[in-house]
Amino acid sequence: MKVVSPVAPIPKSSTVAVTGSAGFIGGWVVHGLLQRGYRVRACVRDIHDATRTAFLKAMPAYASGRLTLHAADLNNPGCFDNVFAGCHGVCHLSHVSTYDDADYVRRTCDHIIASVEGSGSVARVIVTSSIAAVMSEADMSELVRRPVLDEDRYPDEQNPKRTPERGQGYSMGKVLAQRAFSEAAAESGRWDAITCCPGDNIGPILSAHQKDMGPWQHLIEKMLNGSGELFQGTGPYRPWMTVDVRDDAQCHIDLLESAAVHNGERYIAWSTDTRRMEDICADIARLLPELGFQVPPVTDPSPDRIKVREAEFRAIWAGCELRNDRIRSVIPITFRPLDDSIRDCVESLLSVAGTTVLRR
Secondary structure, three states: OOOOOOOOOOOOOOEEEEEOOOOHHHHHHHHHHHHOOOEEEEEEOOOOOHHHHHHHHOOHHHHHOOEEEEEOOOOOOOOOHHHHOOOOEEEEOOOOOOOOOHHHHHHHHHHHHHHHHHHOOOOEEEEEOOOHHHHOOOOOHHHHHOOEEOOOOOOOOOOOOOOHHHOOHHHHHHHHHHHHHHHHHHHHOOOEEEEEEEOEEEOOOOOHHHHHOOHHHHHHHHHHHOOOOOOHHHOOOOOEEEEEHHHHHHHHHHHHHOOOOOOOOEEEEOOOEEEOHHHHHHHHHHHOHHHOEOOOOOOOOOOHHHHOOHHHHHHHHHOOEEOOHHHHHHOOOOOOOHHHHHHHHHHHHHHOOOOOOOEO
């Protein structure tokens, strides 16, 4: 009996549109797609903003025309109609203006979905979500009850405290987007939507403006400058749960190509490495002794009511088990160690962004 291999969702060397191409992850997705021979339509808000697009125009494929830039504001319906026409795949990495307004988030999803439907050619959409859509809890005791953080886990969506006003808007918006795309794809039957949930992205920036896009590289920049405040935006005393941005981009592209994934599934792109934020400063000095980096004192701006519960919060996070079995089962990924990501991030901040270093 002849065994028929699964058919890849998009042909090699076909055309892929990338929303949010000027971003930290988006830039690396564009780079990776070009490396694999695809034609890429890079979507940005303003193609004439050199601070955000010069690095894309400097890629060799831009000179040949294999990489093209397209102005598109996802707040405007129809803005992707011409871009997606003739594309076989879409990597949707663009952020919205706010995640705290569910109706607005849904409208932006509908804009992109309509353009996918109207293209008549797109076979797969990769939707970028976040580990926040896996584990961001309004009540941290939920992490004690359900400590395994894997692709099947969702936050406690019935908790009445899970509201944008209590800081849950980002997680809620990401879950909403995942379901909007999956449901639309199921109804269409002509394309599928796969969700990628990245961890905390660390690694080299491609353009100076990216040092301010996403907290992690910006925090490392602050460390280099001598300001080592704990970042509370991730929740009380949560360690960094990391993925190298280059590995994250590979996960997006591998999921775009995989014949083993199915509509509605989500995959966690993280290495399962964790490290306390306050240890990263010392890691910089350890990894790059040539810098003469003066490790700054790490201050904790948390309110006193949070500080008194520090040991409790740290113990809760220490009891969580990070798992990414599903993504490892369908794509050939070996995640870089966190030390490599920190080193390469620092060196890119110095060489690309001109970051100054607090030296001994």
